[in-house]
Amino acid sequence: MEASRREKQIEDSLLRHVVETGSGFYIVLVVLLAIIAVGGLAWMRQLRDGLSVASMNQPVYWGLYITNYIFFIGISHAGTLISAILRLTGAEWRRPITRVAEVITVVALIMGSSNILWHLGRPELAYLPMIHPQFLSPLIWDVGAISLYITGSIIYLYLPLIPDLALLRDRGTRFKGLYTILAVGWDGSERQHARLEKAISFMAVAIIPVAVSVHTVVSWTLAMTLVPMWHTAIFGPYFVVGAIFSGIAALMIAMAILRKVFHLEEYFGPLQFNNLSLLLVTMSCLWAYFTFAEHLTAWYGHEHAEMAVLNSRLSGAFAPYFWFMIVSCFVIPMGILAFKRTRTITGSVIASVFVLIGMWLERFIIVISSASHPRSEQMWDAGTYTPSWVEIAMTASEFAAFILFYVVFAKLFPLVSIWEVKEAPPEVSEPGAGPVDAASVQA
Amino acid sequence: MTTWGMAIDVDRCTGCEACVVACRGENNVPIDGPEATSKGRTTEWLRIERFIEGTFPRVRMRFKPVLCVHCDNAPCVKVCPVSATYESEDGLNAQIHPRCIGTRACAHACPYTVRFFNWSEPSWEAPLEQTINPDVAIRWKGIMEKCTFCVQRIRRGEDQAKEEARAVRDGEIDPACAQSCPTRAITFGDLDDPDSQVSALHRSARAELPLADLGTGPRVAYLMEGEWRGSVPAREAD
Numbered sequence: 204m205e206a207s208r209r210e211k212q213i214e215d216s217l218l219r220h221v222v223e224t225g226s227g228f229y230i231v232l233v234v235l236l237a238i239i240a241v242g243g244l245a246w247m248r249q250l251r252d253g254l255s256v257a258s259m260n261q262p263v264y265w266g267l268y269i270t271n272y273i274f275f276i277g278i279s280h281a282g283t284l285i286s287a288i289l290r291l292t293g294a295e296w297r298r299p300i301t302r303v304a305e306v307i308t309v310v311a312l313i314m315g316s317s318n319i320l321w322h323l324g325r326p327e328l329a330y331l332p333m334i335h336p337q338f339l340s341p342l343i344w345d346v347g348a349i350s351l352y353i354t355g356s357i358i359y360l361y362l363p364l365i366p367d368l369a370l371l372r373d374r375g376t377r378f379k380g381l382y383t384i385l386a387v388g389w390d391g392s393e394r395q396h397a398r399l400e401k402a403i404s405f406m407a408v409a410i411i412p413v414a415v416s417v418h419t420v421v422s423w424t425l426a427m428t429l430v431p432m433w434h435t436a437i438f439g440p441y442f443v444v445g446a447i448f449s450g451i452a453a454l455m456i457a458m459a460i461l462r463k464v465f466h467l468e469e470y471f472g473p474l475q476f477n478n479l480s481l482l483l484v485t486m487s488c489l490w491a492y493f494t495f496a497e498h499l500t501a502w503y504g505h506e507h508a509e510m511a512v513l514n515s516r517l518s519g520a521f522a523p524y525f526w527f528m529i530v531s532c533f534v535i536p537m538g539i540l541a542f543k544r545t546r547t548i549t550g551s552v553i554a555s556v557f558v559l560i561g562m563w564l565e566r567f568i569i570v571i572s573s574a575s576h577p578r579s580e581q582m583w584d585a586g587t588y589t590p591s592w593v594e595i596a597m598t599a600s601e602f603a604a605f606i607l608f609y610v611v612f613a614k615l616f617p618l619v620s621i622w623e624v625k626e627a628p629p630e631v632s633e634p635g636a637g638p639v640d641a642a643s644v645q646a
Numbered sequence: 647m648t649t650w651g652m653a654i655d656v657d658r659c660t661g662c663e664a665c666v667v668a669c670r671g672e673n674n675v676p677i678d679g680p681e682a683t684s685k686g687r688t689t690e691w692l693r694i695e696r697f698i699e700g701t702f703p704r705v706r707m708r709f710k711p712v713l714c715v716h717c718d719n720a721p722c723v724k725v726c727p728v729s730a731t732y733e734s735e736d737g738l739n740a741q742i743h744p745r746c747i748g749t750r751a752c753a754h755a756c757p758y759t760v761r762f763f764n765w766s767e768p769s770w771e772a773p774l775e776q777t778i779n780p781d782v783a784i785r786w787k788g789i790m791e792k793c794t795f796c797v798q799r800i801r802r803g804e805d806q807a808k809e810e811a812r813a814v815r816d817g818e819i820d821p822a823c824a825q826s827c828p829t830r831a832i833t834f835g836d837l838d839d840p841d842s843q844v845s846a847l848h849r850s851a852r853a854e855l856p857l858a859d860l861g862t863g864p865r866v867a868y869l870m871e872g873e874w875r876g877s878v879p880a881r882e883a884d
Contacts, residue, residue, distance in 0.1 A: 253787035254748075255766035260686035262759050264750035324748015324763065324788030331747050332727040342727035342751055428755045429721055429860055578757035578857055581695040581712070587686070 210625050214370065217619045220465040222376050224614065227464075235607040242600020245593040246321055254324060258591040262582045263574045267594040268322035271601055273566045274449070275315030276349070276421055277442070281450030282308025282356060283414035285479075287407040296478055298627045299470035299619045303461065304454050305360040306618070310608040311453070312353045314601050321597055341423045348420040352413050359406045362399065365389050366622040378615065418446040425569070431508035432501055432573045441493040445562055448486035448532070452558035455479050457609070459552045461618060470619050473548060480540045480551040483558065487540075491533040511576045511583065520587075521572045524564045531561035648814070649737035650795055651837035651865040652824070653847035654711055658831035659694075661709030665823035665832065666692050669713075672796060672822035674782045676768030689762040691793040692823050710868065711823065711832070714739060714760045714793035715856060718863025722752035722761060730790070737837070737865055738795055746789040753790060757857055761792045795834070796821035816842040837865060 249256050259266040285304035289297035320326045336343045369389035372382040389395060422442035425433040455476065462471040498516075501509045516525040536554040539545045571588050590598075612618075669675060669692040678688050692713040699706050716739045722731050723739065730745040731752050741761075753761045767787045770778065778784065781798040785791045803819035816835050824832035835844035847853060853867040 253764070253766040255682070255687065255787075258685070259765075261688070261753070261762065263686075264753040264763060322749075324750070324790075325746070328747040331745070335728050335745075337727055337729040339724045340727040340751070341725060342749055346727070424751065428725065428751075429757045430754055433754075574754060577754075577759050578860070579712075579759040582759045 213624055214621055216466070216469070217617050217621050217624070218371070218374070218376075220613055221371065221615065221617055228610070228614065231610060232607070235603045235610070238603035239600045239607065242597050242603070245596035245600075249321065249593055249597075250326070256591060256593045258589055258594065260588065262577045262579075263571060263588040265322075265570055265574055266588055267567075267590045267598055268318045270563070270567045270570050271598055272315050272318035272322065273421055273442075273570070274563050275311045275318070275601070275605070276418060277446035277449045277562065277566070278453045279308045279311035279315060279352070279356070279450065280414055280418065280443075280446040281311075281454040282306070282360075283410055284447050284450060284482075285454060286359070287410050287414075290403070290407045294478075295627060296474050298623045299467075300454070300458060300475050300479075301623070302360070302363065302620045303457055303471075303618055304450075305356065305363075306609060306612050307450070307453055307457060308356045309353070309360050310605055310612070312349065312356060313608065314605045316349050316353070318601070341420065341427045344420045345424055348413070348417045352410075352417045355406065355410050355413050359403075359410050361385075362403050362406060363620050363623065364616060365399065366391065367617050367620065370621060371617075381615075415443055418442045425573075429578060430573050431506070431576055431578065432497075432512040433569075435497065435500070437493060437497050437500075441497060444486060444489045444493055445565060448483070448490050449559060449562035451479055451483045451486060452555035452562070455483070455551050455555040456559065459548065459555075461613070465613065465618065467619065470624065476548045476551045477546060480546050480554070483536055483551070483554065484540045487533055487536045487558070491529075494529075494532075508576060508578055508580070511580075512573050515572050515576065516568060521568050524568050528561045528564045528568065531557035532565065647736070647838050649837045649865065650716070650800065651737065651835065651844050651848065651867075652795070652821075653833045653844050653850075653853065653867045653869060655829075655831045655833075655847075655869040656708060656710055657869065657871050658829040659709045659711060660829060661694050661696065661707070662828065663694055664826045664828060665711055666690060666694060668822040668826035669793075671777055672779055672782070672799075673794070674768075674778050674784050676770065677774065682765070687765050689764070689768075689791070691760070691762070691791075712758065712760060713823070713866065714795075715758060715862070715864035715866040716793075716795060718865065719861060721755040721757065721862060725751040725755040727751070736800075738797060738800075739792070740794060740797065741790055741792050743783060743785055743789050743791065748788045748790065750790065757860055757862065761790050763790055764788060796823075816844075 245256075257266060257268075282305040285297060286301040290301065320329055323329055332343055332346050336346070365386060366389055368382050368386040369391065372379060372386045376382075419439040419442065422438035426435060426438035428434060458471040458475065458479075462468045498513060501513045515521050535557045539550045539554045575588060576583055670677070670690075673691060675689050675691055682688065692711055695710045695712050697708045697710065699708060716737060718737070720731075720733055720739050723733055727749060728745055728747055730742050730747070731739065732742070733739050748763065750763055753759075753763060764785055764787045768785060781802075799821060800819050803814055807814045807818070814836070816839065820834055821832075824834045833844050833847055835842040837845055837848060839845060847869060848867045850869060852869040852871065854870060855864045855867055858864070
């Protein structure tokens with residue numbers, strides 16, 4: 204009796220944002236659509252006049268679009284880490300947050316890869332790599348890895364959603380037809396449960412190497428060229444670490460917003476934020492180590508073209524961005540989250556915001572500072588790159604579309620895996636579990 | 647077999663840019679105008695780079711015509727996802743314009759920065775449209791283009807020789823840049839023919855391959871005086 208009341212309470216609180224829609228939703232919708240519309244106009248302008256409306260040039264052939272591409276694909280690593288690794292290691296505290304992370308993965312992958320459309324000189328031929336691939340090209344490896352990752356993460360998002368879809372179907376809320384189709388005849392039997400668990404475990408194992416390969420290959424589109432400070436073996440692991448790092452930050456920001464907006468405070472509690480913060484600190488250390496190793500190697504070798512890139516980062520045109528990145532990706536997260544006293548929800552959100560900005564800047568610095576110092580020295584002063592309004596509008600609308608996708612998802616599906624929370628041991632799902640000591644929750 | 651190559655005598659180059667103009671006319675390279683140029687979007691299949699050597703009063707300027715070196719192991723060919731750039735059997739690195747989707751990956755892969763992107767639709771202000779060469783296709787916005795070693799002239803020369811049932815004679819085929827050079831600084835020919843002038847120049851002690859240590863295998867050699875060799879002024883890293 205007690206147990207079923209608890210289950211009912213969980214269902215009600217987690218389905219509220221699906222069944223109830225306030226005026227706030229429509230306001231957000233209009234604002235987001237307005238931003239996207241500006242981006243759409245910018246894109247139409249670019250389609251008409253060519254990439255001359257973006258401020259890329261020779262030798263900076265890649266600009267904000269590639270920066271955003273790498274950034275969003277990086278964010279997409281949130282889902283994999285949180286959900287797959289924590290699922291495999293049986294960390295109970297991840298139960299309420301897996302779906303939030305998996306949605307970030309899918310939406311970020313869609314936003315990231317769509318950057319290719321506005322990056323290409325001829326977007327109408329974007330399908331050509333599929334039918335005439337040239338397999339020596341790292342860009343083809345990218346196409347393969349990202350397609351696989353998108354497919355895998357959609358399946359991985361969908362599988363744990365099935366029991367919740369059946370719940371929505373049985374409750375007879377709006378879009379009943381949609382839920383009926385998507386629930387594929389789930390009746391909650393033992394046999395179905397066993398099969399679902401098996402499928403989820405399989406996907407959790409399968410998705411991890413795919414996720415690692417994705418950002419490795421993204422880095423290889425840079426690292427396989429001879430461009431100074433792109434052509435380095437550290438790029439694969441460096442990008443994967445950076446991706447997971449920024450993914451965790453994005454996840455915590457999403458959780459902080461969602462818990463306020465949809466009243467999910469009980470599910471995204473201090474326990475989750477505390478553990479994710481510890482993960483963020485770990486990744487921050489790893490990231491700082493890789494950054495240091497990369498730059499020290501370049502400096503010690505003192506190769507002419509590499510020094511030009513390095514100097515532009517340390518003391519030249521990119522220095523303000525570079526040092527801001529160091530502060531916001533290492534100094535601030537360490538300063539806030541390494542100490543128990545400041546490792547609060549507010550603290551972790553502040554740190555996450557800085558990490559996201561810093562990691563975006565990291566991608567910007569990597570792409571632009573190297574691109575503007577090619578091997579051909581006479582080109583070093585040829586072009587300077589400052590994003591144009593078209594590129595900025597497109598970037599803004601990408602972020603708006605990211606949020607829009609997320610909001611729409613939240614209106615259609617529960618953001619917390621209801622059946623998984625129900626199955627959790629009481630200390631995790633118990634509403635108002637309260638602050639938990641870090642040492643006692645190391646799962 | 648033929649492998650087309652070039653030798654450029656830097657000591658003979660006066661920096662007059664006749665080759666640049668000839669290249670533009672021959673290959674329908676659009677005139678971008680001051681605005682695009684100030685934004686770093688000039689299309690110059692062949693450009694003159696300037697190097698200032700020494701300090702006043704012992705100072706001299708050297709000019710270096712820079713064009714695609716048609717690498718033997720071309721980095722641009724490898725990175726193209728759709729094979730829009732390829733190496734022909736006679737050693738030309740060519741761009742297939744209709745196949746290009748404009749990823750610009752080749753432009754970054756090229757260590758010589760001699761690949762050009764059409765940021766906008768090319769245009770010729772009247773009466774310059776009358777100078778358009780009917781032998782060369784006009785490119786359009788969104789694709790890469792680059793030096794072809796004047797492939798249209800090569801093919802015409804080969805056809806001519808075939809018609810006359812003979813081999814192509816050394817020095818018979820000249821790209822526009824070589825033809826227009828008043829000091830004959832540019833020599834073009836078959837690198838596979840050991841008796842050709844260009845092979846002899848490639849074997850010369852004065853010959854140096856650009857960025858040779860990258861292993862790209864350039865087919866354009868630069869000839870310089872002994873005392874100037876290796877003294878390409880290294881620019882201070884900024």
